[in-house]
Amino acid sequence: MKSYRQELTFEVPARRAFINITEQVAEAVRRSGVREGLCLVNAMHITASVFINDDERGLHQDYDKWLEKLAPHEPVAQYRHNDTGEDNADAHMKRQIMGREVVVAVTKGRLDFGPWEQIFYGEFDGRRRKRVLVKIIGE
Amino acid sequence: MKSYRQELTFEVPARRAFINITEQVAEAVRRSGVREGLCLVNAMHITASVFINDDERGLHQDYDKWLEKLAPHEPVAQYRHNDTGEDNADAHMKRQIMGREVVVAVTKGRLDFGPWEQIFYGEFDGRRRKRVLVKIIGE
Amino acid sequence: MKSYRQELTFEVPARRAFINITEQVAEAVRRSGVREGLCLVNAMHITASVFINDDERGLHQDYDKWLEKLAPHEPVAQYRHNDTGEDNADAHMKRQIMGREVVVAVTKGRLDFGPWEQIFYGEFDGRRRKRVLVKIIGE
Numbered sequence: 001m002k003s004y005r006q007e008l009t010f011e012v013p014a015r016r017a018f019i020n021i022t023e024q025v026a027e028a029v030r031r032s033g034v035r036e037g038l039c040l041v042n043a044m045h046i047t048a049s050v051f052i053n054d055d056e057r058g059l060h061q062d063y064d065k066w067l068e069k070l071a072p073h074e075p076v077a078q079y080r081h082n083d084t085g086e087d088n089a090d091a092h093m094k095r096q097i098m099g100r101e102v103v104v105a106v107t108k109g110r111l112d113f114g115p116w117e118q119i120f121y122g123e124f125d126g127r128r129r130k131r132v133l134v135k136i137i138g139e
Numbered sequence: 140m141k142s143y144r145q146e147l148t149f150e151v152p153a154r155r156a157f158i159n160i161t162e163q164v165a166e167a168v169r170r171s172g173v174r175e176g177l178c179l180v181n182a183m184h185i186t187a188s189v190f191i192n193d194d195e196r197g198l199h200q201d202y203d204k205w206l207e208k209l210a211p212h213e214p215v216a217q218y219r220h221n222d223t224g225e226d227n228a229d230a231h232m233k234r235q236i237m238g239r240e241v242v243v244a245v246t247k248g249r250l251d252f253g254p255w256e257q258i259f260y261g262e263f264d265g266r267r268r269k270r271v272l273v274k275i276i277g278e
Numbered sequence: 279m280k281s282y283r284q285e286l287t288f289e290v291p292a293r294r295a296f297i298n299i300t301e302q303v304a305e306a307v308r309r310s311g312v313r314e315g316l317c318l319v320n321a322m323h324i325t326a327s328v329f330i331n332d333d334e335r336g337l338h339q340d341y342d343k344w345l346e347k348l349a350p351h352e353p354v355a356q357y358r359h360n361d362t363g364e365d366n367a368d369a370h371m372k373r374q375i376m377g378r379e380v381v382v383a384v385t386k387g388r389l390d391f392g393p394w395e396q397i398f399y400g401e402f403d404g405r406r407r408k409r410v411l412v413k414i415i416g417e
Contacts, residue, residue: 001140001279001417003169003314005385028254036142037276040316040381046357052239053185053231061244062228063235066210067306071344079187080336089340092331096341098235101178103242103381105274112272114183119282121382133390134385137315137416138276140279150338175281176415177318192324192370193380197358201367202374205349214400242381244413247324248284251411253322277415 004032004136007044012126015073018060019121021132025104026111028134035109036139041119044100047091049098049122058106065122067094080121091124098122106138143171143275146183150173151265153211155233157199158260160189160271164243165250176277180258183241183270186230188237188261204262206233230263235260243260245277282310282414285322293351295336297399299328299410303382306387306412312385315416319397320379322409325369327376345372346403369402376400381412384416405416 007030008021009083025041039052071093076082079089102119105112121132145167147160164180180189192198210232215221218228242260244251260271284306286299303319319328331337349371354360357367380397383390399410 001314003416005383005390016402036140038177038274040383042381042383044395046392046394051235053235054220055219056223058222059228059231061219063232067231070348072207078288081332081334083336084334089337092337093341093344096329096331099238099377099379103240104270105144105179105180105181106276112274113145114185114270114272116185117183133383133391133392135316135385135390138142175279175312177316177413190374193359195359195362196362198367198370200358202371205371211350214386222340238377242320244318244320244411246413251283251309253324253409253411254374255324256322 001137002139006134009129010121011125011129012123015126016064017123017126020055020118022119025119025134029106029111029136034106034138037136038102039106040101040135041049042133044133047088047095047125048102048130050102050115050132051098051122052102052117052119054116055118067097068089070097072097088125090134094124140276141173141278145273147271148268149260150268151262152188154265155203156262156265159194159257159260160260164258164273168245168275171275173245173275173277176245176275178243179240179246179274181272183272186227186234186264187269188234189266189271190237190261191240191241191256191258193255206236227264233263279415280312280417284412286410287407288399293404294342295401295404296410298333298396299399300397303397303412307384307389307414310414312384313412314417315384315414317384318379318413320411322411325366325373325403326381327373327407328378328410329400330380330395330397332394333396344372345375348375366403372402378417
């Protein structure tokens with residue numbers, strides 16, 4: 001069995017953003033030498049997501065508005081987590097909706113994807129350095 | 140290490156439906172010959188889900204109503220994604236709530252499940268051919 | 279390839295609770311002898327979650343309030359699932375928001391975590407015995 005580990009690093013200048021990381025994950029799969037296996041991609045921070053969906057700007061605007069409706073940032077005083085001095089309680093909720101991680105099949109040395117699947121890093125509390133973990137196992 | 144790959148195909152006549160695919164996944168596990176490992180089951184399309192829950196008709200009605208409340212289909216013009224000519228922005232949101240994939244343990248050659256766990260394909264934008272990927276690795 | 283399986287058991291006296299299970303999962307990783315691989319942790323019951331987030335009491339209060347807003351327990355008669363004699367339809371929904379499972383990388387014999395990642399069992403319909411499955415594969 002082979003295994004391969006790589007970190008991706010992000011420093012998003014805004015509070016929230018969606019970044020397409022498909023090519024970086026595909027490159028990790030190539031480096032791993034794994035032909036058949038599984039590829040885990042997860043946010044290492046708890047106010048960020050990794051998810052798979054469409055690379056379409058309008059959809060990302062919709063996601064942002066929708067998540068803000070389901071878990072509004074303001075007023076920050078509505079959240080007990082923010083009593084600790086943070087203002088990111090909403091980011092912990094948005095991340096639960098969008099998910100921490102994806103697991104993707106590796107087949108014949110490539111990410112085994114449907115026609116529109118793209119991997120995104122979802123940042124909900126940016127303006128600091130954060131990491132994503134790629135772990136690949138297989139043969 | 141063994142690996143096994145299979146696609147399941149669906150063409151749901153309605154916009155939305157939940158379909159129990161547990162037996163098809165269990166059959167894939169048997170064919171794989173894997174005794175100990177992991178089984179990934181994921182929607183290959185971004186307006187559909189694979190999730191694990193109860194095979195109970197009333198619950199599925201509740202899910203449908205609840206998802207429609209959290210991410211309504213109408214009015215379609217509320218979503219920027221639909222400016223592209225699509226009318227399925229809501230389906231991209233419903234799929235995030237219900238999830239893209241499940242990972243199930245394989246133990247002694249079988250899906251290692253609790254008493255009520257069943258695997259479902261959740262369709263949120265049907266009336267076309269769609270696929271689910273089953274990927275099994277182990278020994 | 280090595281594989282290891284362990285069940286964790288919970289009997290939560292309240293309807294809802296969040297329990298930090300990180301140390302129990304870390305102990306399973308040590309017992310497994312796996313140095314490089316993947317660790318699946320999933321609820322075996324369909325009204326419970328396993329998720330990764332922060333071990334902060336205020337945040338857990340926020341999660342509880344937020345989930346109750348998105349999928350209220352009362353009135354129980356609003357859910358068709360509860361026509362079966364159950365009163366836990368809301369728990370099936372809360373579990374979908376928070377997720378069934380996490381997959382964590384195992385690197386150098388340890389859970390490969392970011393600085394604040396902790397694994398939680400989320401109970402949404404307690405007062406009975408329930409189980410969590412830990413399955414580890416790798417080398």
